[in-house]
Amino acid sequence: MNLTEFAVKTVYWFFLYGCIGWCVEVVYAAVKEHKLVNRGFLCGPICPIYGFGMVGLVYSVQLIPLPDSGSMSAVSIFFIGMVLTTAIELVGGWVLYKLYHIRWWDYSKMKYNLGGYICPQFSLLWGLGSVLMIKVVHPLLARGSNPMPFRVMLILDIVLLILFVVDVIVSTAAAIGLNKYLSEIDELRARLRVTSDKLTTVLGTGAMTADTVLDEQKLQLALAKLEGRENATELRAEATARVAELREKLAAVDRHPLSTRRLLRAFPDMKSLNYAETLAATRTAVIRLRELAAAAKETARETAANAAEKIKKV
Template sequence: MNLTELAVKTVYWFFLYGFIGWGVEVVYAAVKTHALVNRGFLCGPICPIYGFGMVGLVYSVNLIPLPDSGSLSAVAVFFIGMALTTAIELVGGWALFKIYHIRWWDYSNMKFNLGGYICPQFSLLWGLGSVLMIKVFHPLLARGSNPMPFKVMLILDIVLLLIFAVDVGVSTAAAIGLNKYLREIDELRARLRVTSDKLTTVLGTGAMTADAVLDEQKLQLALAKLEGRENAAELRAEVTARVSDLRDKLAAAEHDHIGARRLLRAFPGMKSLKYGETLATTRAAMVHLRELAANARETAATAAANAKEKIKKA
């Protein structure tokens, strides 16, 4: 096999195993959360870390000299795979954190973790997965890809690389946008806290809660307590404006299926060094917004059904 054929084959394996890894992540998340979520950093169905890991593992195993024509033992594959994939996970997690200032996955709650990027529990799983892939699945996939003509594989690689390049660009912009979004939410929350403090001073008790910020009915109940108070109209207008700005920003993220919303759902363990509290609050708020929307749809459906029933009786 010449260098051109080797390069084409390598790109093919990268995309194939990146797709398989993405599928494993989606299935794992579906079993754990009972919801289908794109668990990759990219928009498309691929997790590059799995592609790099398997390509590196396949070549590492094949490049190790053996005294005969036999293959490496499962034990050797286990340790090679565990070391290689753990190193890739460590470097990948560290690089993403340094670039975006966000920890996309976090093993801090696991024993003997290293910086939250890697932990022995998952390293053992990577080792076991490496044995399964090298000893069972890769030989089957290799035989299945052999009949594919070289030109077909070359064209496929080129098309996938172009799509991949666009996806990387879009996803990078989304990750940068997420940091900007969190900063904007943080600023809005700070302004709302100032206004809430004014409200507390006037009423003598805390009036603004997370529910009141998102639920119009609860907000109006809180504002009703201002009746008859000094500067009530001015304070009511300020509270309403601050709450409206925050709601609009949170709602925008809930409808951003490529950017903030997708990334927040894809990485439930995501942590932000600078906007940690804001990130946690935003997650909770988006869940609450979805619940409010679901309740509104249910109420509307019930009202429509009752109206139809009245029409029939009439």
């Protein structure tokens, strides 16, 4: 196999196993959370960390001298796979954290974890998975891909590489956009806390809970308590404006065209270096706004149905 064929084959395995890894992540999330979620950093159906891991594993196994039997033992594959994939997960998690100041996965709750990036429980799973992939899956896929003409594989690699590069650019923009949104939301929350403190001083009790901020009906009930109070008009206007700004920013996150919303759904254990509290609050608020919007639509639908029914009776 010459260098060109080696490169084409390597890219082919990278995309194939990256896609298989994505499928595994989606199935795992579906079983755990009972819903389908794109669990990759990228928008497309690929998890590059699996692609890198399997390519590295396949070539590592091939390069290591074999025993007289001509095949590497499952135990050897287990340890090679465990060490290699754990190292890739550690480096990948650390690099992503340093680049975006966000931890995309977090094993901090697992025993004996290292910085939340890796843990022995998952390392053992990677080792077992490596044995399965090398002993069973890879031989089957290798036999299936052998009949594929070199030119067809080359064209496929080029197309996938172009799509991959575009996806990386778009997903990177989404990650950067998420950080930008968190910064802006953090500032808006700080302003709203100042306003809430003013209301608490006037009313003698807390007036701006998280749910009050998101639910228009609860907000108006809270502001109604200002009637007859000093500076009531100014405080009402200030609170209404602050809440509107925050709601609009949260809605913008939910409808972001570069998949910022998808990243929030894909990584439920995501943690931000600079905006940890704001990230958690944003995730909860976006879900709550979605629920309120759905409830409002359902109420409007029922109202329209009741009105239509009354018209029919008339």
